[in-house]
Amino acid sequence: ETGVTQTPRHLVMGMTNKKSLKCEQHLGHNAMYWYKQSAKKPLELMFVYNFKEQTENNSVPSRFSPECPNSSHLFLHLHTLQPEDSALYLCASSQGSSGGGHGELFFGEGSRLTVL
Amino acid sequence: SQQGEEDPQALSIQEGENATMNCSYKTSINNLQWYRQNSGRGLVHLILIRSNEREKHSGRLRVTLDTSKKSSSLLITASRAADTASYFCATAYNTNAGKSTFGDGTTLTVKP
Numbered sequence A: 001e002t003g004v005t006q007t008p009r010h011l012v013m014g015m016t017n018k019k020s021l022k023c024e025q026h027l028g029h030n031a032m033y034w035y036k037q038s039a040k041k042p043l044e045l046m047f048v049y050n051f052k053e054q055t056e057n058n059s060v061p062s063r064f065s066p067e068c069p070n071s072s073h074l075f076l077h078l079h080t081l082q083p084e085d086s087a088l089y090l091c092a093s094s095q096g097s098s099g100g101g102h103g104e105l106f107f108g109e110g111s112r113l114t115v116l
Numbered sequence B: 001s002q003q004g005e006e007d008p009q010a011l012s013i014q015e016g017e018n019a020t021m022n023c024s025y026k027t028s029i030n031n032l033q034w035y036r037q038n039s040g041r042g043l044v045h046l047i048l049i050r051s052n053e054r055e056k057h058s059g060r061l062r063v064t065l066d067t068s069k070k071s072s073s074l075l076i077t078a079s080r081a082a083d084t085a086s087y088f089c090a091t092a093y094n095t096n097a098g099k100s101t102f103g104d105g106t107t108l109t110v111k112p
Helices: none
Strands: A004-007 A010-013 A018-025 A031-037 A044-050 A053-057 A064-070 A073-079 A087-094 A111-115 B005-007 B010-014 B019-024 B031-037 B043-050 B055-058 B061-066 B071-076 B085-092 B106-111
Touching (some): A031 A073, B010 B019, B031 B061, B031 B071, B043 B061, B071 B085
Parallel strands (some): A010 A111, B010 B106
Antiparallel strands (some): A031 A044, A031 A087, A064 A073, B005 B019, B019 B071, B031 B085, B055 B061, B061 B071, B085 B106
């Protein structure tokens, strides 16, 4: 138990569906992240939120829409996805320091997404 | 790209042996982290080493960092079957370790 909970753990959706992934962290951290892990590829950073504000969007297609209503919750809204979007989507959080840096990442167990 | 590259891609050893994994990167970094991932699970942070540090220990884990060679190594001593997992290095060019770039990982298999 890392203190970061992701739901659902598994999701199968068609290309015309709309679904959402949810992440909740119980660690009191002030930054949250979405990462994508595809087979045969390194982990890719998608979005970064710091104190609820999006601070990074790594050229992610608009069919992925993040939402961060507060420092503890992060969503990834999915619509009109492609089969190549099938991957493990990992949420993580970290704690900022007084010097402005952030410490190591605490990951959730991931949401395994399959797009048919 | 500052992406770390792990070597070897796969490693298979017997229980009780030591396992060494290496990570090389291209640009100057602020810190480097090692993570473990069991199959189908999330990543678990193991050790963070800053650019002004040369070696860190945590239990059976030892991490070294050579900034002149832009490389790091992770040593797991007296390995156990439970150490079977993928191991990733992640490099951060600033103080935000959360915005690190991950390598492809080393898959370690420890045979009982």
